[in-house]
Amino acid sequence: MKKLDLYMSKNFIKAFLLSLIAFINVFVLSQLFKIFRYVADGRMSSSDGFIYVLNMIPDILLNVTPLAVLLGSLMMINKMAANLEIISLKTSGISFRRIIMFPVIISFFISLVVFFINGNIYPVSEKRMRELRGNTISKVLPKEKRNGFLRDAEKNNIYMMGYINVEKGTADDIELIELNKDFTEIEKVIIAEKGEYNRETNTWELKNVVVNDLKNRKSETHSLYVSEEYKEPPENFVTLSIDPRLLTTKELKKEIKDLRITGGDIRNGMVELGNRYSFPFASFIISFLGLSLGSRYVRGNSAMSIVLCMFLGYGYYIMQASFESLGKNGLMNPFVSGWLPNIIFLGIGMYFVHKAEY
Structure with a gap:
C-alpha cells in the first residue's frame, strides 16, 4: 500500500466512523423516549430496556451506514480540497479515480459487512425486539387455503386444490x-368435484370424479374414487406465514421454496430477498457521490455541496422504497426492483466522478 492509499484510507475510515457514531446516537436518542414509556408502563424492565437498545443497533446500522459513508466521504474529500491537496495530486499527474480508489474499496467492504448483518443478525434482533414489546409471532398453521398446490416428487404426482380446509x-x-418417471409427460389427469381426507387410511376419498387415462387413451367416471397413490395430508398444503424480515437469508430461501411447493404467495419473500442482495451495496454505490461532489472546493459553496449530497442520499431511499412497492405489487421482478436504484445511482456517481477529473 502506497503512502497516498494509507493516507486516504485512514482519513476516510476516521470520517466514516465519526459520521456513523453521530447517526447512531441521533437514532438511539430518538427512540429512548419510547423505551422510557415502555418501562414506565411496566411493559419492560430496566434490563429489558437495555437489551432492547442493543437489539436496535443492527436495524440502525442498516439504515444509516449509506448516509455515514456519504457524509464521511464528503467530509474527508472536502477537507482535502480546501487544503488544495486534490489540486496538488492532480497536478502531479495522479487521476481522481486513482485518488479515491482505496476509499471506494473500503466502502465495498463496508457493504459486505452490512450484507452479513442484514442477512444474519438483523432478523434475530428484530424478532427479539418484538418479543420485548410483547408482540407475539403466530406459529399456527392456517385453517384453510385457496389454490393449494403440491408436488409429490416421489410418486410423480401433482395436487391442485381450488379450496382446502x-x-x-x-x-x-x-x-x-x-x-411419467422422467416428469416429462402427463399420464393421467383426475378431476374431482369434492374430496375428503380419511385419517384412518391416510388417503383421499374423491367424489364425482372423472379419470382421464391419457396413456391408454380412455376416460372413466366414478361417484367415489380412492387410490393409494394420493396420501398427502391436508397440512402439507399450507405453511406458516411469517414476516420475511424475521427470517435469516437461509431461512427465507427455505420459506420461499416451501411456499412455491404449496402454491403460496412468495411476492413479499422475494422482495425481501431481493433487498437483502441489493440494499447493502448502497454504501458502495453512494460513496462515488460523496467523493466526487466534495472534490471541488469553492469558497462559500461547501454548504450547497452538503445539501446536494444529503438530497441525493435521501433520494436513494425514496427511490428504493418506490421500486420496492412495484415489486410487492407484482409490477416488477423483485430482484430488478431492488437493483434498479443501485444501477441508477451508480450511473449518477460515475458521471460525477468523470466530471471531477477536470
Whole structure:
C-alpha cells in the first residue's frame, strides 16, 4: 500500500466512523423516549430496556451506514480540497479515480459487512425486539387455503386444490396429475368435484370424479374414487406465514421454496430477498457521490455541496422504497426492483466522478 492509499484510507475510515457514531446516537436518542414509556408502563424492565437498545443497533446500522459513508466521504474529500491537496495530486499527474480508489474499496467492504448483518443478525434482533414489546409471532398453521398446490416428487404426482380446509380435511375443485418417471409427460389427469381426507387410511376419498387415462387413451367416471397413490395430508398444503424480515437469508430461501411447493404467495419473500442482495451495496454505490461532489472546493459553496449530497442520499431511499412497492405489487421482478436504484445511482456517481477529473 502506497503512502497516498494509507493516507486516504485512514482519513476516510476516521470520517466514516465519526459520521456513523453521530447517526447512531441521533437514532438511539430518538427512540429512548419510547423505551422510557415502555418501562414506565411496566411493559419492560430496566434490563429489558437495555437489551432492547442493543437489539436496535443492527436495524440502525442498516439504515444509516449509506448516509455515514456519504457524509464521511464528503467530509474527508472536502477537507482535502480546501487544503488544495486534490489540486496538488492532480497536478502531479495522479487521476481522481486513482485518488479515491482505496476509499471506494473500503466502502465495498463496508457493504459486505452490512450484507452479513442484514442477512444474519438483523432478523434475530428484530424478532427479539418484538418479543420485548410483547408482540407475539403466530406459529399456527392456517385453517384453510385457496389454490393449494403440491408436488409429490416421489410418486410423480401433482395436487391442485381450488379450496382446502385443513381442519376438516376437505377440498373442492380438485385436479390430480400423474406424470411419467422422467416428469416429462402427463399420464393421467383426475378431476374431482369434492374430496375428503380419511385419517384412518391416510388417503383421499374423491367424489364425482372423472379419470382421464391419457396413456391408454380412455376416460372413466366414478361417484367415489380412492387410490393409494394420493396420501398427502391436508397440512402439507399450507405453511406458516411469517414476516420475511424475521427470517435469516437461509431461512427465507427455505420459506420461499416451501411456499412455491404449496402454491403460496412468495411476492413479499422475494422482495425481501431481493433487498437483502441489493440494499447493502448502497454504501458502495453512494460513496462515488460523496467523493466526487466534495472534490471541488469553492469558497462559500461547501454548504450547497452538503445539501446536494444529503438530497441525493435521501433520494436513494425514496427511490428504493418506490421500486420496492412495484415489486410487492407484482409490477416488477423483485430482484430488478431492488437493483434498479443501485444501477441508477451508480450511473449518477460515475458521471460525477468523470466530471471531477477536470
